[in-house]
Amino acid sequence: xxxxxxxxxxxxxxxxxxxxxxxxxxxxxxxxxxxxxxxxxxxxxxxxxxxxxxxxxxxxxxxxxxxxxxxxxxxxxxxxxxxxxxxxxxxxxxxxxxxxxxxxxxxxxxxxxxxxxxxxxxxxxxxxxxxxxxxxxxxxxxxxxxxxxxxxxxxxxxxxxxxxxxxxxxxxxxxxxxxxxxxxxxxxxxxxxxxxxxxxxxxxxxxxxxxxxxxxxxxxxxxxxxxxxxxxxxxxxxxxxxxxxxxxxxxxxxxxxxxxxxxxxxxxxxxxxxxxxxxxxxxxxxxxxxxxxxxxxxxxxxxxxxxxxxxxxxxxxxxxxxxxxxxxxxxxxxxxxxxxxxxxxxxxxxxxxxxxxxxxxxxxxxxxxxxxxxxxxxxxxxxxxxxxx
Amino acid sequence: xxxxxxxxxxxxxxxxxxxxxxxxxxxxxxxxxxxxxxxxxxxxxxxxxxxxxxxxxxxxxxxxxxxxxxxxxxxxxxxxxxxxxxxxxxxxxxxxxxxxxxxxxxxxxxxxxxxxxxxxxxxxxxxxxxxxxxxxxxxxxxxxxxxxxxxxxxxxxxxxxxxxxxxxxxxxxxxxxxxxxxxxxxxxxxxxxxxxxxxxxxxxxxxxxxxxxxxxxxxxxxxxxxxx
Numbered sequence: 001x002x003x004x005x006x007x008x009x010x011x012x013x014x015x016x017x018x019x020x021x022x023x024x025x026x027x028x029x030x031x032x033x034x035x036x037x038x039x040x041x042x043x044x045x046x047x048x049x050x051x052x053x054x055x056x057x058x059x060x061x062x063x064x065x066x067x068x069x070x071x072x073x074x075x076x077x078x079x080x081x082x083x084x085x086x087x088x089x090x091x092x093x094x095x096x097x098x099x100x101x102x103x104x105x106x107x108x109x110x111x112x113x114x115x116x117x118x119x120x121x122x123x124x125x126x127x128x129x130x131x132x133x134x135x136x137x138x139x140x141x142x143x144x145x146x147x148x149x150x151x152x153x154x155x156x157x158x159x160x161x162x163x164x165x166x167x168x169x170x171x172x173x174x175x176x177x178x179x180x181x182x183x184x185x186x187x188x189x190x191x192x193x194x195x196x197x198x199x200x201x202x203x204x205x206x207x208x209x210x211x212x213x214x215x216x217x218x219x220x221x222x223x224x225x226x227x228x229x230x231x232x233x234x235x236x237x238x239x240x241x242x243x244x245x246x247x248x249x250x251x252x253x254x255x256x257x258x259x260x261x262x263x264x265x266x267x268x269x270x271x272x273x274x275x276x277x278x279x280x281x282x283x284x285x286x287x288x289x290x291x292x293x294x295x296x297x298x299x300x301x302x303x304x305x306x307x308x309x310x311x312x313x314x315x316x317x318x319x320x321x322x323x324x325x326x327x328x329x330x331x332x333x334x335x336x337x338x339x340x341x342x343x344x345x346x347x348x349x350x351x352x353x354x355x356x357x358x359x360x361x362x363x364x365x366x367x368x369x370x371x372x373x374x375x376x377x378x379x380x381x382x383x384x385x386x387x388x389x
Numbered sequence: 390x391x392x393x394x395x396x397x398x399x400x401x402x403x404x405x406x407x408x409x410x411x412x413x414x415x416x417x418x419x420x421x422x423x424x425x426x427x428x429x430x431x432x433x434x435x436x437x438x439x440x441x442x443x444x445x446x447x448x449x450x451x452x453x454x455x456x457x458x459x460x461x462x463x464x465x466x467x468x469x470x471x472x473x474x475x476x477x478x479x480x481x482x483x484x485x486x487x488x489x490x491x492x493x494x495x496x497x498x499x500x501x502x503x504x505x506x507x508x509x510x511x512x513x514x515x516x517x518x519x520x521x522x523x524x525x526x527x528x529x530x531x532x533x534x535x536x537x538x539x540x541x542x543x544x545x546x547x548x549x550x551x552x553x554x555x556x557x558x559x560x561x562x563x564x565x566x567x568x569x570x571x572x573x574x575x576x577x578x579x580x581x582x583x584x585x586x587x588x589x590x591x592x593x594x595x596x597x598x599x600x601x602x603x604x605x606x607x608x609x610x611x612x613x614x615x616x617x
Binding site for chain 2: 002003005006009010013287288291292293294295296297298299301380381382385
């Protein structure tokens with residue numbers, strides 16, 4: 001028999017209590033995983049940001065346009081490798097709940113600035129050739145059952161009217177952080193249609209995507225762009241793609257902070273649950289610890305038994321929690337996708353969340369054992385042998 | 390014959406709140422090697438306290454205790470734990486076996502503190518359980534054994550490390566007459582056949598009869614020697 005066997009046997013001495021404690025930890029790890037995944041999903045755009053791309057927008061707000069003539073001027077700034085016009089389209093696909101991001105872009109320059117949106121050569125060629133073509137992300141294509149050649153209709157809100165687009169490409173992300181829930185179509189198509197309906201809105205851009213040669217040039221180029229249009233009718237605000245994404249995240253900063261706090265509270269709760277179990281366990285075994293000491297077991301041995309048992313229950317709960325998390329977070333992501341559209345384009349348990357959950361379970365296992373170990377090792381043998389639990 | 394236990398001028402008291410309760414008052418006691426000594430006395434007379442001091446699980450307020458040629462007062466807690474593991478076999482009134490371990494595993498417990506390989510440990514445990522007549526109950530858990538059998542497992546646990554001295558605190562106190570007789574016969578055998586020095590605390594005059602020497606403790610004072 002090894003000490004480890006005694007730890008396992010002790011852990012299952014009160015099977016119901018140990019199972020319930022482990023289950024409590026498992027559920028807490030699951031809740032922690034979901035909360036952290038929500039935070040990760042919010043920060044996904046930030047995480048996926050390029051270090052060599054800038055976003056230029058109207059200094060007043062995103063809702064105000066800029067003249068497209070800015071594009072050529074920006075392109076002249078040393079260090080700029082490419083510029084593409086972009087415009088948030090908005091609109092409704094069948095029903096308002098079918099939300100996904102829709103952008104009018106200059107296709108060629110946009111796709112060269114965003115190589116992470118991967119298309120086949122034929123898809124790209126078809127998309128570039130056809131004025132009312134669009135490309136959509138693989139996730140929304142799968143969700144709505146779209147295939148190449150399908151026509152989809154958007155009901156315009158910012159840009160009123162019925163807008164028909166032919167799907168000529170279904171892009172895949174170059175990695176897991178790439179948002180596969182967006183739709184891109186020709187800015188020219190939007191501009192031409194506006195010429196027919198509201199000519200006054202022609203020739204305007206919502207944002208400029210700006211490619212920069214090196215991350216070292218980013219600050220200089222951003223300052224140069226904004227300086228160039230200072231005191232104009234449409235002053236600009238240029239920021240890195242990361243800062244641009246962060247500005248959206250910061251809008252829900254309080255919610256994210258709350259979620260973060262709750263995720264820490266969840267860990268504190270499981271600590272209390274396990275600490276309570278270990279305290280009860282240690283109290284019940286006072287005489288046994290005294291007997292072990294009598295036999296020559298030292299404080300280190302008792303600590304090993306108590307820490308071992310606490311860690312065993314914590315790890316058991318942590319592992320069960322993580323195993324439950326994988327399918328449940330997948331299902332939760334699916335639920336969010338159905339009910340919140342593409343609000344969270346990527347909703348999956350990240351490696352860092354798994355590592356934090358495992359570390360938290362281990363930490364809880366260690367912390368819950370400290371007080372019982374302290375009491376058991378400090379106890380006088382004679383007192384322990386007299387103890388009536 | 391050399392003494393296995395030498396208690397000199399030992400005093401011990403316990404604190405209850407602000408009050409100091411004297412338990413042992415200037416006690417001296419010698420136990421020659423190979424002796425079977427019974428300590429008798431009324432409840433609260435200090436028998437168990439004296440036994441605990443001899444076994445190295447408590448420390449006196451004053452005086453010296455030398456057991457198995459070791460001055461216990463000079464040992465650190467850690468050294469005292471090692472000393473107990475090597476020299477003392479303890480038998481409790483309520484057996485104090487680990488309920489989640491089999492008879493074999495309970496007896497093996499003290500050997501986990503030694504460097505004996507698994508095969509040697511197994512041999513020692515088998516021998517100890519055979520001596521106490523439980524060779525066929527090795528895989529039984531305490532709950533599957535009678536009180537007498539549990540106490541025999543506890544005795545096997547006490548002798549498995551071949552200790553210098555066995556201390557027993559009311560070893561028959563929780564047993565029926567037949568089981569108590571079995572245990573006392575076994576202890577007598579350990580003393581005679583295996584030459585183990587035994588110090589036993591008991592209330593039971595029949596148990597004390599098995600000892601070579603009976604000492605009475607009353608109000609913390611040892612009375613005269615009563616040789617059989």
